[in-house]
Structure formats: structure tokens, C-alpha cells
Amino acid sequence: MFITFEGIDGSGKSTQARALAEALRALGHDPVLTREPGGSPGAEEIRRLVLEGDPDRWSAETELLLFTAARRDHLERTIAPALAAGRIVICDRFADSTRMYQGLSRGDLRATVDTLHRLMIGRDPDLTFLIDIDPETGLARAKSRNGTEERFEDFGLGLQRKMRDGFLALAREFAPRFRVIDGTRAAGAVAADVLALTLDALGARG
Structure with missing residues (x-):
């Protein structure tokens, strides 16, 4: 099974x-x-x-090509071999993030994102958890990390609000594989829900 976690910056998806x-x-x-x-x-x-450098370092089109190249290498060298061996793959972000960050937020590139995904990647996750959180809270969390990978956080709150709306719309578009989780609760409560839903999905697959 291929499981992904999605959400705005600071939502807690990496923790989950x-x-x-x-x-x-x-x-x-x-x-x-x-x-x-x-x-x-x-x-x-x-x-x-x-993920590093000035916010305007790349255009959305260039980012899309870079992310697709990275995803193709990731698929070939990590994801596909693990799935072929019968292992569960858990990935912090996948193509849904590209559909949002490059396809929605920084230009009208969604059709291009989907075309490149179909041609170069060719698969979506079996199960996607969207960790939903208020954009103000998420951005404050993300900025508090004081790391070097803050290029997208530096676009500001407006981007995060647009991303949250976009992710929720994406969850409706791909409803069969998405599970929307309230990320405002304690991490342990969120994790318990995620595990229960994962075990249900694994059981359904036999």
C-alpha cells in the first residue's frame, strides 16, 4: 500500500x-x-x-519541472521497488502537493501538472491523509522551526490560506482515497485516528 500525507506548511503531517x-x-x-x-x-x-533560497528563485513552471524530475527518480529508486517487494510506503507529500503549490498557488498550471504526472509518474497513492489546520497556526509553527527550507513559507499567509482551500477541494475531487483529519488536536489523538484508518484500509485490501 502506498500512503501519503498532505497539508499546508506546519500542519503536522511529517510528525504523523x-x-x-x-x-x-x-x-x-x-x-x-x-x-x-x-x-x-x-x-x-x-x-x-x-526549498532553499529566495522565494522568487524559480518560476512556477521551472519548479514544476524540478519537482517532477525529483519525483520520477524517487519513484524509480525508492517507491516502486518497495511496493514491488510488498512493503507499505509512507510518503510525506507527493503529487497532490505539486497540484497545489505549482498547479494552483503560483499560476494556472493544474492541467500541465496533471499531464506531466500522467506521462512521467503514472500512479497516485492508495490512501492520502490530509492533515487540516488553520493557516495562521500552521504558518506560525512552520516559521518557528527556524530552518533553511522556508522558501515556500516566505510567500506568506495568503499562500497558506489559498493552499488550505485548495487541499480541501482536492480531497473532494479525489474523495475515494482522501481522509481529512482534524490536525488541531493533540498529536496523539491525530495519530490514533490515522492508524485506525490505515488498518481499516489494509484490512479491506486483504
């Missing part, structure tokens, strides 16, 4: 991805925990290009 991987390991599974952009040596190099 790690928590799910730990919980599944405790239950005897051997999940692969990975992230985007990144997840393979080549994709990690591209990660530094797109």
Missing part, C-alpha cells in the same frame, strides 16, 4: 507520517518512510534547489 511508520513497525510491518521532494539521492539534491 513518522508516527504511523513507528506504529506499523510495532505491529510487525516493515514500512518505508520517505518524503518529497527527496527520498532518493538524486531527488534530495533537487530538494535543496527548490
Whole structure:
């Protein structure tokens, strides 16, 4: 099973991805925990290009090509081999983030995103958790990390509000695989819901 976590910056999705991987390991599974952009040596190099530097470093079109290149390498070297071996793959962000960040927020590129995804990636997750949180809270959390990968956070609150609305619309568009989770609660409560829904999905797949 291929599971992804999505949400605006600071939503807690990375924390929840790690928590799910730990919980599944405790239950005897051997999940692969990975992230985007990144997840393979080549994709990690591209990660530094797109997440660091000035907000205006790249156009949305250039970002789209870079993210797609990173995703293709990630798919070839990490995701597809793990799935072929029967392992659960848990990924912090995937194509839905590109549909939002480059396809919606920084230009009218959604059709281009979907075309590149169909041609170069060719698969979507089996299950996607959208960790939903108030944009003001999420941005404050994200900025408090004081890291170097804050290029998208530096676009400001307006982007985060647009992203939240866009993610919720995406959850309706791809309703069969999306689960919207209230991320304003304690991390443990969120993790318990995520694990329960994952186990239900695994059971349904036999």
C-alpha cells in the first residue's frame, strides 16, 4: 500500500507520517518512510534547489519541472521497488502537493501538472491523509522551526490560506482515497485516528 500525507506548511503531517511508520513497525510491518521532494539521492539534491533560497528563485513552471524530475527518480529508486517487494510506503507529500503549490498557488498550471504526472509518474497513492489546520497556526509553527527550507513559507499567509482551500477541494475531487483529519488536536489523538484508518484500509485490501 502506498500512503501519503498532505497539508499546508506546519500542519503536522511529517510528525504523523513518522508516527504511523513507528506504529506499523510495532505491529510487525516493515514500512518505508520517505518524503518529497527527496527520498532518493538524486531527488534530495533537487530538494535543496527548490526549498532553499529566495522565494522568487524559480518560476512556477521551472519548479514544476524540478519537482517532477525529483519525483520520477524517487519513484524509480525508492517507491516502486518497495511496493514491488510488498512493503507499505509512507510518503510525506507527493503529487497532490505539486497540484497545489505549482498547479494552483503560483499560476494556472493544474492541467500541465496533471499531464506531466500522467506521462512521467503514472500512479497516485492508495490512501492520502490530509492533515487540516488553520493557516495562521500552521504558518506560525512552520516559521518557528527556524530552518533553511522556508522558501515556500516566505510567500506568506495568503499562500497558506489559498493552499488550505485548495487541499480541501482536492480531497473532494479525489474523495475515494482522501481522509481529512482534524490536525488541531493533540498529536496523539491525530495519530490514533490515522492508524485506525490505515488498518481499516489494509484490512479491506486483504
